[in-house]
Amino acid sequence: MDTAYFLQQLINGVTLGSVYGLIAIGYTMVYGIIGMINFAHGDIFMVGAFIALISFILFALTSIALPIVLLLTLLIAMVFTACYGWTVEKLAYKPLRKSFRLAPLISALGMSIVLQNYVQAAQGARIKTLQPVIQGGFTFMEDTGFTVSLSYLQIFIILVTIVLMAVFTLLITKTALGRAQRACEQDRTMTALMGINVDRTISITFIIGSSLASVAGMMFVMYYGVIDFYIGFLAGIKAFTAAVLGGIGSIPGAMLGGLLIGLIEVFWSGYISIEYKDIAAFTVLVVVLIFYPTGFLGKPDIEKV
Amino acid sequence: MRKNFLVSSIKDSLFTGLIALALFGPIVGLRTVAKNEVLVVSPKWFIVLVIVIVCALGRFLTNLYIYNRDQKYGIQSTVGKSITKFLDTKGTQIALSAIIFSVIFPFLPFTDRYLMDIAIMMLTYIMLGWGLNIVIGLAGLLDLGYVAFYAVGAYSYALFAIHFGWSFWICLPIAGIFAAMFGVLLGFPVLRLRGDYLAIVTLAFGEMIRILLLNWYQLTKGPDGLTGIPRPSFFGLPFKSFPEEGEQTFHTFFGLEYSPMQRIIFLYYLILVLALITNLFTIKIRRLPIGRAWEALREDEIACKSLGVNPRNTKLTAFAIGAMFGGFAGSFFATRQAFISPESFTFIESAIIVAIVVLGGMGSQTGVVLATVFLIGLIEVFRDFESYRMIAFGGAMVLIMIFRPRGILATRKPTITLHKKEVIK
Numbered sequence: 001m002d003t004a005y006f007l008q009q010l011i012n013g014v015t016l017g018s019v020y021g022l023i024a025i026g027y028t029m030v031y032g033i034i035g036m037i038n039f040a041h042g043d044i045f046m047v048g049a050f051i052a053l054i055s056f057i058l059f060a061l062t063s064i065a066l067p068i069v070l071l072l073t074l075l076i077a078m079v080f081t082a083c084y085g086w087t088v089e090k091l092a093y094k095p096l097r098k099s100f101r102l103a104p105l106i107s108a109l110g111m112s113i114v115l116q117n118y119v120q121a122a123q124g125a126r127i128k129t130l131q132p133v134i135q136g137g138f139t140f141m142e143d144t145g146f147t148v149s150l151s152y153l154q155i156f157i158i159l160v161t162i163v164l165m166a167v168f169t170l171l172i173t174k175t176a177l178g179r180a181q182r183a184c185e186q187d188r189t190m191t192a193l194m195g196i197n198v199d200r201t202i203s204i205t206f207i208i209g210s211s212l213a214s215v216a217g218m219m220f221v222m223y224y225g226v227i228d229f230y231i232g233f234l235a236g237i238k239a240f241t242a243a244v245l246g247g248i249g250s251i252p253g254a255m256l257g258g259l260l261i262g263l264i265e266v267f268w269s270g271y272i273s274i275e276y277k278d279i280a281a282f283t284v285l286v287v288v289l290i291f292y293p294t295g296f297l298g299k300p301d302i303e304k305v
Numbered sequence: 306m307r308k309n310f311l312v313s314s315i316k317d318s319l320f321t322g323l324i325a326l327a328l329f330g331p332i333v334g335l336r337t338v339a340k341n342e343v344l345v346v347s348p349k350w351f352i353v354l355v356i357v358i359v360c361a362l363g364r365f366l367t368n369l370y371i372y373n374r375d376q377k378y379g380i381q382s383t384v385g386k387s388i389t390k391f392l393d394t395k396g397t398q399i400a401l402s403a404i405i406f407s408v409i410f411p412f413l414p415f416t417d418r419y420l421m422d423i424a425i426m427m428l429t430y431i432m433l434g435w436g437l438n439i440v441i442g443l444a445g446l447l448d449l450g451y452v453a454f455y456a457v458g459a460y461s462y463a464l465f466a467i468h469f470g471w472s473f474w475i476c477l478p479i480a481g482i483f484a485a486m487f488g489v490l491l492g493f494p495v496l497r498l499r500g501d502y503l504a505i506v507t508l509a510f511g512e513m514i515r516i517l518l519l520n521w522y523q524l525t526k527g528p529d530g531l532t533g534i535p536r537p538s539f540f541g542l543p544f545k546s547f548p549e550e551g552e553q554t555f556h557t558f559f560g561l562e563y564s565p566m567q568r569i570i571f572l573y574y575l576i577l578v579l580a581l582i583t584n585l586f587t588i589k590i591r592r593l594p595i596g597r598a599w600e601a602l603r604e605d606e607i608a609c610k611s612l613g614v615n616p617r618n619t620k621l622t623a624f625a626i627g628a629m630f631g632g633f634a635g636s637f638f639a640t641r642q643a644f645i646s647p648e649s650f651t652f653i654e655s656a657i658i659v660a661i662v663v664l665g666g667m668g669s670q671t672g673v674v675l676a677t678v679f680l681i682g683l684i685e686v687f688r689d690f691e692s693y694r695m696i697a698f699g700g701a702m703v704l705i706m707i708f709r710p711r712g713i714l715a716t717r718k719p720t721i722t723l724h725k726k727e728v729i730k
Contacts, residue, residue, distance in 0.1 A: 037501045037504075050331075050332060051331050054332075054337060054346060055331075057337060057344050057345065057346050058335070058346060080327055080328075080330075080331055083324060083327040084328060086324075087324060087328060091703070092703045092707075096706060096707065096710065099706070101501070102447050102501070102504070103706045104706075105447065105504055106447075106659070106706050107702065107703045107706040107707070109449075109699075109702060110660075110698075110699040110702025110706070111703055112699070113653070113656060113698060113699030114696050114699035117692040117693070117695040117696045118332070118692075119332060121692040121693060121696065122332045122336065123332065123337060124336070124337075124338070126339070128344055129342075130344065233652070237509065240505060244502075275516075275520040276516065276520060278512070279513055279516055279517075282509040282510075282512060282513050283513075285505070286494070286495070286506055286510070289495070289498055289502050289505075290494045290495060290497070
C-alpha cells in the first residue's frame with residue numbers, strides 16, 4: 001500500500017514536473033540572455049493553454065485522427081503563443097533594455113496584468129472545462145489495495161517533454177543560433193561587434209521560451225481539464241522557483257528544477273497537507289534564494305564595481 | 306528615398322496587421338462559451354477585423370508622423386520637466402492648498418456620501434503609497450508583497466478588538482508593531498538578495514500570508530472572514546443613532562442631530578491625519594542619518610558598505626517602518642469596513658500600491674498623491690468595466706516605464722547637499 005501510494009505520487013510528480021520544467025526554460029533563457037525576470041511568462045503559458053483549448057474544441061468538430069489532432073494543436077499553440085511572446089518583448093521589454101534595473105520587472109508586471117485581464121475580457125472569467133482528449137492507461141499493483149495508474153496522457157506528457165528538451169538542447173549546444181544566444185549571454189556588445197544581430201537573437205529567445213510555455217499550457221489543459229485566466233500566476237511563480245532551484249540561466253537546470261518542484265508539490269500534498277501545497281513551492285523558493293542562490297547548475301553571480 | 310519610405314511603412318503596417326490577426330484571432334475571435342455543460346466556440350470575427358485594422362492603421366500613421374521625426378519622445382519629457390519645475394517652485398503653496406482643500410472637503414456643498422467614500426479610499430491608498438515609498442522610493446527595495454503587512458495590520462487590529470474589546474487607539478499601535486515585527490521577520494533573511502530576487506521573494510511572502518489567512522480557520526475564520534469588528538469611537542463617544550440607557554454618544558454629547566455622515570466624516574479625518582503623519586515622518590526621517598543612509602543605499606550599495614553603512618540593518622529599518630505604516634493603514638481599513646477577509650489582500654492590491662509609487666516617481670511624496678488620484682480615479686471611472694480597467698491599468702504601468710521610467714515626477718534631488726543642489730541622473 002505504502003509503496004503503491006509512493007509510486008503513484010512519483011508518477012504524478014514527474015508529470016507535473018514536466019509541465020513546470022517546460023515553463024521554467026522560458027524564465028531561465030530570458031534571464032540568461034537579458035538578465036530580467038519575465039514576470040509575464042506565466043501568463044504567456046496561460047494564453048498557450050487557452051489557444052490549445054480552442055484548438056481542441058475546433059478539432060473535436062472534425063473527424064481527424066487523434067495523433068494528427070495532437071500534433072496540429074501542438075503546432076498551432078506554439079505558433080500563436082510565440083507571437084505573444086515576440087510582441088510582449090517588442091512592446092514592453094525592448095525599449096527598456098538600457099533603463100534602470102527594476103524598470104523591466106515593473107513593465108513585465110504591467111504586461112502580466114494586461115494579459116490576464118485581456119484573456120478574461122475576451123474569453124470570460126468562468127473556468128473552462130475540456131473533455132478528456134486521451135483516455136485510458138495502465139494500472140498495476142492492484143493486489144496491494146491501492147491501484148497505481150499510469151495513464152496514456154501522462155506517458156504522452158513525459159514523452160513530449162523529453163523530445164522537446166532533447167531538440168532544444170541540441171539547438172542551443174550545436175547550432176549557430178545557439179552559439180549566438182550563448183554569446184549574447186556573455187557579452188552583448190562584443191557579440192554585436194562580431195556581426196550577430198543581438199535584437200533578433202533576443203527575439204528568438206522569447207519565441208522559443210513562449211512556444212515551450214504553450215506546450216506546457218497544452219499539457220496543463222489536457223491533464224487537469226479545467227483552466228481559467230488566472231492559472232498563469234501560480235504556475236509562473238512555481239516555474240520561476242524551478243528555474244532558480246536548478247540554477248537560473250541553465251537549461252538542464254530548469255528541467256531538473258521543474259522535476260523537483262513537481263515532486264515536492266505532489267509529495268507535500270500527498271503526505272503533509274493539501275491546503276498548504278502552494279506554501280511548499282514558496283518555501284522552497286525562499287529557502288533556495290537565501291541559502292543557495294546559484295541553484296544546482298547555475299554559475300555564481302558576482303557583483304563587480 | 307521618400308517613396309521607399311512610404312513603401313516600407315506600408316509593408317510594415319501590413320506585417321503589424323498580420324501579427325495583430327495572429328494575436329487577437331484565436332483569443333478574441335474564437336470565444337469559448339459553455340453550452341449545455343460543453344464548451345463551444347462562438348466566433349466574433351467583426352471585433353477582430355476592427356482591431357486588426359486599427360493596429361495596422363495606427364502603425365502606419367505612427368510610422369509616417371512620429372518615427373519619421375528626428376526627435377523621439379520629445380513631448381513627454383518636456384511635459385514632465387515643466388511639471389517638475391512647476392512643483393519645484395510652487396511646491397509648498399500647492400502642498401498647503403491641497404491640505405487645506407482636504408481639510409474643508411467634507412463640508413463643501415457638492416460633497417456627498419459617494420464622494421466621501423472615494424476620498425477615504427484614496428487617502429488609504431495615499432497612506433499605503435507613502436508607507437511603501439519608504440521601502441521602494443527611499444531604500445530602493447522593490448517590495449511586491451506590501452499587502453501582507455496591510456493584512457497583518459488589519460487582522461491583528463480585528464482580532465484584538467473582537468477578542469479583547471480594546472479600543473481603536475490601543476489597537477492601532479499594536480497593529481503597527483505587529484506589522485513592523487513581520488517586516489523584520491520577513492525582511493531579515495531576504496535583504497541580502499538582489500533587487501529582482503527580492504521582489505519575487507516578497508511576492509511569495511505576500512502570497513504565503515494570504516494562504517495562511519485563508520486556511521488557518523480557527524484564528525481567521527478562513528474565507529468567511531472576520532465580522533463584527535468594532536467601529537471606531539470619537540475618543541470614547543460612539544456613533545450610534547439609538548444610544549443605550551445612560552450612554553453618551555457623539556451626537557448627544559455635542560447636542561447635534563444624529564446623521565450617519567458624522568461617522569464617515571470622522572473616518573475621513575482619521576485617515577487624513579494618519580496619512581499626514583506618515584508623510585511628515587518620511588519628510589523628517591529623510592534628513593536624519595538613517596534616511597540619508599537609505600537614499601545612499603539606493604544609489605550604490607557597494608559604496609555604502611565601503612563607507613561603513615551596515616546595509617542589512619539599514620534596509621531592515623526601512624522594511625520595518627514601511628511595514629508599520631502598512632499595518633496602521635490595515636487597522637484603519639479593518640475598522641472602516643467592519644469586515645475583513647483574505648479576498649481584500651490579494652496580489653493585485655500590492656501591484657496597485659507599487660504602481661502608485663512607481664508612477665508617481667519613486668521617492669516623490671507629491672508624486673504618490675498625483676498617482677493615487679489618477680489611478681484610483683481611473684479605476685473608479687471605469688467601475689463597470691472590471692477587466693478593461695485593469696487592462697488600462699497594466700498598460701499604464703508599461704507605458705510609464707517606457708516613456709518616463711522614473712515616474713511622473715522624475716527628478717531626484719539629494720535631501721542634503723554640501724554646496725548646491727544637483728540632480729541625480
